[in-house]
Amino acid sequence: MENMRHIIEADQFDKTILEKVFMLTTELKGNFLEMAEKGKIKDLSMYSAQIINKEMVTLFYQPSTRTRASFEIAFQRMGGKVIFSTENAKEFSSAAKGETLEDTIRVICGYYPDVIVLRHYETGAAKIAVEVIQKNNFNVHIINAGDGIGEHPTQAILDLYTIRKYFGGIYNISIVMMGDLYNGRTVRSLSYLLAKCYKNIKIYFVSSPEVKMKDDIKNYLKENGVWFTETDDFVSAAREADVIYQTRVQKEWFGDRVDEYEKAKKNFTITFKIINEMKKEAIIMHPLPRNDEIPIYVDINHRAMYFRQAQNGLFVRMALFREIFS
Amino acid sequence: MENMRHIIEADQFDKTILEKVFMLTTELKGNFLEMAEKGKIKDLSMYSAQIINKEMVTLFYQPSTRTRASFEIAFQRMGGKVIFSTENAKEFSSAAKGETLEDTIRVICGYYPDVIVLRHYETGAAKIAVEVIQKNNFNVHIINAGDGIGEHPTQAILDLYTIRKYFGGIYNISIVMMGDLYNGRTVRSLSYLLAKCYKNIKIYFVSSPEVKMKDDIKNYLKENGVWFTETDDFVSAAREADVIYQTRVQKEWFGDRVDEYEKAKKNFTITFKIINEMKKEAIIMHPLPRNDEIPIYVDINHRAMYFRQAQNGLFVRMALFREIFS
Amino acid sequence: MENMRHIIEADQFDKTILEKVFMLTTELKGNFLEMAEKGKIKDLSMYSAQIINKEMVTLFYQPSTRTRASFEIAFQRMGGKVIFSTENAKEFSSAAKGETLEDTIRVICGYYPDVIVLRHYETGAAKIAVEVIQKNNFNVHIINAGDGIGEHPTQAILDLYTIRKYFGGIYNISIVMMGDLYNGRTVRSLSYLLAKCYKNIKIYFVSSPEVKMKDDIKNYLKENGVWFTETDDFVSAAREADVIYQTRVQKEWFGDRVDEYEKAKKNFTITFKIINEMKKEAIIMHPLPRNDEIPIYVDINHRAMYFRQAQNGLFVRMALFREIFS
Numbered sequence: 001m002e003n004m005r006h007i008i009e010a011d012q013f014d015k016t017i018l019e020k021v022f023m024l025t026t027e028l029k030g031n032f033l034e035m036a037e038k039g040k041i042k043d044l045s046m047y048s049a050q051i052i053n054k055e056m057v058t059l060f061y062q063p064s065t066r067t068r069a070s071f072e073i074a075f076q077r078m079g080g081k082v083i084f085s086t087e088n089a090k091e092f093s094s095a096a097k098g099e100t101l102e103d104t105i106r107v108i109c110g111y112y113p114d115v116i117v118l119r120h121y122e123t124g125a126a127k128i129a130v131e132v133i134q135k136n137n138f139n140v141h142i143i144n145a146g147d148g149i150g151e152h153p154t155q156a157i158l159d160l161y162t163i164r165k166y167f168g169g170i171y172n173i174s175i176v177m178m179g180d181l182y183n184g185r186t187v188r189s190l191s192y193l194l195a196k197c198y199k200n201i202k203i204y205f206v207s208s209p210e211v212k213m214k215d216d217i218k219n220y221l222k223e224n225g226v227w228f229t230e231t232d233d234f235v236s237a238a239r240e241a242d243v244i245y246q247t248r249v250q251k252e253w254f255g256d257r258v259d260e261y262e263k264a265k266k267n268f269t270i271t272f273k274i275i276n277e278m279k280k281e282a283i284i285m286h287p288l289p290r291n292d293e294i295p296i297y298v299d300i301n302h303r304a305m306y307f308r309q310a311q312n313g314l315f316v317r318m319a320l321f322r323e324i325f326s
Numbered sequence: 327m328e329n330m331r332h333i334i335e336a337d338q339f340d341k342t343i344l345e346k347v348f349m350l351t352t353e354l355k356g357n358f359l360e361m362a363e364k365g366k367i368k369d370l371s372m373y374s375a376q377i378i379n380k381e382m383v384t385l386f387y388q389p390s391t392r393t394r395a396s397f398e399i400a401f402q403r404m405g406g407k408v409i410f411s412t413e414n415a416k417e418f419s420s421a422a423k424g425e426t427l428e429d430t431i432r433v434i435c436g437y438y439p440d441v442i443v444l445r446h447y448e449t450g451a452a453k454i455a456v457e458v459i460q461k462n463n464f465n466v467h468i469i470n471a472g473d474g475i476g477e478h479p480t481q482a483i484l485d486l487y488t489i490r491k492y493f494g495g496i497y498n499i500s501i502v503m504m505g506d507l508y509n510g511r512t513v514r515s516l517s518y519l520l521a522k523c524y525k526n527i528k529i530y531f532v533s534s535p536e537v538k539m540k541d542d543i544k545n546y547l548k549e550n551g552v553w554f555t556e557t558d559d560f561v562s563a564a565r566e567a568d569v570i571y572q573t574r575v576q577k578e579w580f581g582d583r584v585d586e587y588e589k590a591k592k593n594f595t596i597t598f599k600i601i602n603e604m605k606k607e608a609i610i611m612h613p614l615p616r617n618d619e620i621p622i623y624v625d626i627n628h629r630a631m632y633f634r635q636a637q638n639g640l641f642v643r644m645a646l647f648r649e650i651f652s
Numbered sequence: 653m654e655n656m657r658h659i660i661e662a663d664q665f666d667k668t669i670l671e672k673v674f675m676l677t678t679e680l681k682g683n684f685l686e687m688a689e690k691g692k693i694k695d696l697s698m699y700s701a702q703i704i705n706k707e708m709v710t711l712f713y714q715p716s717t718r719t720r721a722s723f724e725i726a727f728q729r730m731g732g733k734v735i736f737s738t739e740n741a742k743e744f745s746s747a748a749k750g751e752t753l754e755d756t757i758r759v760i761c762g763y764y765p766d767v768i769v770l771r772h773y774e775t776g777a778a779k780i781a782v783e784v785i786q787k788n789n790f791n792v793h794i795i796n797a798g799d800g801i802g803e804h805p806t807q808a809i810l811d812l813y814t815i816r817k818y819f820g821g822i823y824n825i826s827i828v829m830m831g832d833l834y835n836g837r838t839v840r841s842l843s844y845l846l847a848k849c850y851k852n853i854k855i856y857f858v859s860s861p862e863v864k865m866k867d868d869i870k871n872y873l874k875e876n877g878v879w880f881t882e883t884d885d886f887v888s889a890a891r892e893a894d895v896i897y898q899t900r901v902q903k904e905w906f907g908d909r910v911d912e913y914e915k916a917k918k919n920f921t922i923t924f925k926i927i928n929e930m931k932k933e934a935i936i937m938h939p940l941p942r943n944d945e946i947p948i949y950v951d952i953n954h955r956a957m958y959f960r961q962a963q964n965g966l967f968v969r970m971a972l973f974r975e976i977f978s
Contacts, residue, residue, distance in 0.1 A: 032438075036438050036465075039465075041379045042379075042381065043379070053693045053694075053695070055694065055725075057721070059717075065385075065412050065430070066430070066433055068410070068412075069383070069410045069412075069434060069437060070437060072409065072410050073409050073437050076407070076409050077409075081728070083724065083728050083729075084720070084721045084724050084725055086717050086720075086721075086739060087412060087413060087414075087739060088739075098941065098943045099940070099941030099942070099943075100948075102948070103940065103941060103942065104717070104718070104941075106959055107940065107959065107962045107963075108718075108721060110959055110960075110962055110963035110966070111721060111725050111963070111966050112684075112688050112694060113725075139688075139691075288425070288429065288433065289424065289425030289429060289430075290425070290429065291424045291425075296426075296428070307432055307433065307436055308436075310433045310436055311433075311436035311437070314436070314437050358764075362764050362791075365791075367705045368705075368707065368764060369705070391738050391756070392756070392759055392760075394736070394738075395709070395736045395738075395760060395763060396763060398735065398736050399735050399736055399763050399765075402733070402735050403735075411737075413738060413739060413740075614751070614755065614759065615750065615751030615755060615756075616751070616755065617750045617751075622752075622754070633758055633759065633762055634762075636762055637759075637762035640762070640763050
C-alpha cells in the first residue's frame, strides 16, 4: 500500500488506512501524555524521524485559530518547523490584488516548503493546489484544512478516532447527526466514511426541513446498506443513540423567519431531558465551536466528549503528518 | 513563599515579590546588554534552565504589536518556544462564530502549551482563563497582557521598575499622573501598587474633570495613608514632581465638545515650559503609544524615560517568566 | 569597499555590489537546489556563519504574503530566527492609536533585534527607520520590503538577477516595460539600475498615455546615454524585445473611463500573437501578482520566466542578508 502524499478529502481514506492512522494516533497520544504528565520536554521527534527539520507553510485564507493551532503545534512537536504562517491570506495578500490560488501556490512551492496546510473559502481549493503541484513536479505535500463547504478531512478522521477510542471499535453504532446537515461538511464526511468503512451503523439525521442532508450522501448510504432515517423527533432519536453528534444551527439559513430559527434552536438543544433519555454509555460530540446548542451545564457530564474530541485532533494530525512523510 | 502560577492582576504582588522580580530583572538586563554589546548570541537560557523548551501560545484578541513583541521575544531569548501566535483572535477565529473565551481556552489548553499570554477586550478575561485551568486541572500558566479596561499588570510592574532603577529605590517620591485617569488601567495599577508596597509617596492626579481617578483607588490611597491631590493645575504639580507619568487624553470621552478636548490636550501637554519648571532630577514617563501629549522635541531631553521604560518591559517580562516557571 | 548596513533603495547599488550579490545568489541557489533535490535538510547556515542565531523582526504595515514569506524563509534557512512577525501592523497595532513609525521603530529596536524587514504604506518609511537607528545608535539593520509608491529595492535586484542569469550577462539587451509605468516602483527601479550599471540597453516604454513613465527616470536615462522610446504600439516593440517586463494595468487610474481601461488591458495583454512575434530567445517577466495581462496559457511557454523570477527572489534575499551581515 502506497502512502498518501496529500490529504485532500475523506474519499481518499479506506478502512485499512484509517486503522493504521488510528493505531499511530493512539501510540503518539500515549507517548505524548506520558511526557507531558512527567513534565518532560514535549518532543515526539524520536517517533517521527522523517519529519525532523521538515518545513511547513500554513496558508489560511480563512481564519481558524483552533485548526491552525493544532496543525502548527502538532508539526513542531514532531520535529518540524513552521517557516511561514499567514492568518488571513484572503484579506492580507496578493489574493486581494486578484491573484489566483494557482499562482500563489506555484510561487510558495517555488520556495521549497515540504508541506502546505491550506484553508480556503472556496470548495475545491485543495484539489487545485494538488494539481499545481503535480503539473510542476513540486515535491510538496498539501493538507486540506477546510475548503469552503467542501471538505475538512482531518476533522472527519478525528471524529471517527474519538468514537473508535471510546467504544473500542466502530461496529454496531447508532449515531444521531444534528444541526445544519445541508451545509455541514463534518456531518457529510463523517456519514460518508462510516458508510464506506464500517458495518452495522445506524444514522438518525435530525434537522429542520430547511437544512436536511443532501441526496448524494443519502444515496451513498443506501448503496452501502446503511440504515438511516430523517426525523425532527430529537427525543426519540436520542434514546437510540450511542453518539449524538451535534453541530451549530446556522441562523442565516432561516432569513427573516426568526421564529422558526428560535424554534429549531430550542428543539435541537441538548437539554437535561435529552441527557437523561440517552443510553448509559452514549456520548455527545461536537466539532466546535459551539453556541447554545450544547448548554455549558452539559460540559461536566460524563457524556460530554467534545473537548476530548478537539484534543484528539492534535494527535490525529500528528499521525497524518507521519503518514504523508513516510 | 510560593511562586506565582499566573500573572493576572496587580493585586497579586506585594513588596517582597516585587523586589525579587526587580533584582532578577536587573540581573537579566545586565547579562543581556553585555551579550548584545559584545555581539554575542542573545541567549539567556543559562539563566533560566526551567524555561528551556517550554512552549508559549500568544492569544491576542486585541492587537498590540509592542506588547506581543516583548512577550514573544523575552520568552524566546530565555530558551522558550512560541508554538502558536495569533494577532487578532477576535476577528480571526471561532470568537467570530460566537465561541466563548472559556471554550477557546479549554481547547487550547488541551493542546498542552506551558503558558498562554492572553490579551482580551473584556475586563476579567484573564481571571476567566485561570478558572478554566483550575476547574480542568490544566498545567498551564496564564499571563494577562491586558484585559479591557481591567488590568495590565506587567505594565504596572515595568513602570515601578523604571522608577526604582532610576531613583535607586521607591521612597519619598512625588508622582504626577496625567491624562485619562478614569479609564487608564496603567495609572490605576501603578497608584495601587505604590500605595500597597511603598512609603512616603505623594500623588498628584492631573486631569480634566471628565476623566478623574475613580473613588476605589482614592479610597485605597486614603486607607494606606498616601498623600494625594486632584488638580488641573499642571504647572504647580510639575514643580513638585519626581516623576511625571503622562498618558493619552482620549478624544472619545469628550464627545461633541471638541473645544474642551482641544483645551484639555493643550493644558496637559508637556511643553518646554513644564520641563523647565521640573526638579533637576525629575523624569517623564509614558506607557506608550503617545500622540501629541509629549511633543517629540522632549525625546532628546535627559528627563525622557519612556523609551527606556518600554525597553525595561522586555526584561521585566523575562523576570516574570522565570518567576512563574520556578 | 564597505558592506551595506541597510537596504533601502535601488540607488545604493552599483555594478560592483550587484555583481557580488549575483555571484553569491548563484552560489547559494546552486547549493540549495542540490540539497533540496537530494532530500537533505535545507540548511544553508554553513554558507552564512554570520547569520546563525541572528534575530529578525518582520514589521509589515501592509500585507504581502509572498514578500513576507520569501524574507522569512530565506533568513531561517541561513540559520537566522524570526523572533517576531506582524502581518498587518497598520490595522493591528499602536499605529491605529496614532503612534508614529519613528516611535514604533525606536521601541522595537529597544528589544535588540538584529534586522527589521519593513513594509510600509508611506513612501520614505524605510529611510525614516534608518534615521531613527542612526540617531539612537542602534545596532539594527533595516531592509525595505516596499514603502508606498517609493522603493522595493530587493524586487529590482531579483529582476536584474533573472535577466543576467538567463542571458549570461546584462549587455545589449532590449527590454519592453509595460503597464502602469507612472506608479510602478518595479519598472522605475529596474530602469534606473539598468541605466546606472549596464551598457547597450534599449528600453521600450509601452503604456496608456495616462500612466507614462515620469520625467525623472527618462532624464536619468538620457544623462546615461540609454536609448529609449515611448509607444503604445506593443506589437512592434515586442518584435525587438529580449525581455518583455509586464506589470498590472491598474483599473483605478482610469476612473469612470471603463472603455479606455478595457481597451488598455486588451492592447497590453500578452497574447499568442505577441508571443509568436517575439525573438527566439526572448523572455517574459512579471513581478507578480498578475491578473489577466498575462493569460495563463502563457505559463507553459518556454518564454514565461515570472515564476522562476519569483523563486529567484528567495535566493537574492539570502545573498542580501549575507551582504548586510558581513
